[in-house]
Amino acid sequence: MHDIRFIRENPDAFDAALKRRKLTPMASEILEADSNRRSLQAKIQEMQSRRNQTSKEIGALKAKGGDANALIAEVNEIKANMPALENEEAKLADKLDTWLLELPNILDASVPDGDDETQNELIRTIGDLPQFSFTPKDHVALGEGLGQMDFALGAKLAGARFVVLSGQLARLERALATFMLDTHTTEFGYVETLPPALVNSQTMTGTGQLPKFAEDLYRTDDKWLIPTAEVPLTNIVADEIINGAALPLRMTAYTQCFRSEAGSAGRDTRGMIRQHQFSKVEMVSIVHPDQSTEELDRMTSCAEAILQKLELPYRVLKLCSGDTGFSAQQTYDLEVWLPGQDEGRGMYREISSCSNCGPFQARRMKARFRDAETGDTRFLHTLNGSGLAVGRTLIAVLENGQQENGSILLPRALHGYMGTDRLVAKA
């Protein structure tokens, strides 16, 4: 959500920000509605003031036993004219709210220009790519070879884009999630949290999924399935005024995530890369505005630590203007190396996305803190990042650890969690 005061004071900067998002300038249109609304508001408030004042006089007069009929008639006269103005004001306020809620966040100055994911900026590449003396298989071949990954069964039970894992692979999912949570809680100070997986519309609006992206979500009668734990975790501070001394707040959660993938028909149809249901360990930080840039680097490094401990090669990209999400000011993507993709030639695929949303979500959520020095309330900054997407991590562990005979050597960090150092086919 945008700050109308910022637009009033910096209309040109606002339009320039829209332009970076490939949107047409709107500041003058917004400001006209804003100015009309405010003048209506002033008129309405003036009438309300007179109404309140006269009503008090009526009370005082009646207390003395006087005849208040003339004053009552006066109030009725004032009130008769109010609904028309109020309706008009409400319509304008609605229009303004819709704009402010549906326009994407202003990009940070550091975000490179670009149209799409091909123009993201490579920041660093970490780890050595595994070398194979054979053509590496993808996780589908490997998982089915192990007899522990069944897409047909997923389809029977639920439909396309579902899978059933069993045996060691089912345990691997659990091991990865536990390993990630253990790392974030014991090494990085995130508080483990178990939030609802269904949330109401207000919560979905707080983080920016609604009102604009309803078609990407699954819904029940009156609730929505979370597409990421970012939604419930971030909204924990909605409508709150946090004591500034308590910042930063850091939370992590392992949850199932549900996405309709409405815009992705035909993409990534093979395998576990893009499922309607997947699990993810999410990190959320709630910080003082001065700290959010630094916190984004910290959060990104926390996600990277997981990849490093799992001995998975990856690269870090800064998303360009055309690829940065609706609520984000700036985003780092972590892409893991998947040697089995592209016919065994391998490719990098997104496994984490760490974003600083600045005050954008906080303004939607009314999430504030009290500044100890000034005593004022200010909007918090919110950040979220995957740490990591568990399903894609499982894919990476399979494809990077594969042996010619189809067994999988596990990274050392998982041996304790798995009770073994390798995955082998069912007997």
Place this chain on the structure above:
RNA sequence: GGAGAGGUGGCAGAGCGGUUGAAUGCACCGGUCUUGAAAACCGGCAAGGGUGAGAGCCCUUCGUGGGUUCAAAUCCCACCCUCUCCGCCA
């Protein structure tokens, strides 16, 4: 699902249809006192918005949305949530 009770400021907790934006206590901030701290005492302390150079003035908000009334935290209706009991159930 049924019956009952209740939702008021950061927290606890008063509140008669009319000077109640809301008593009181706690917490918090400032001051007096003290070598320092504590205690005690004094003072301050809701959020959002409009307007104004500013001091200030004004509007809105007592779970949410409607309604009654000249006037609603207070009355009426619907919904949401919490608690207690009963039923059902992982």
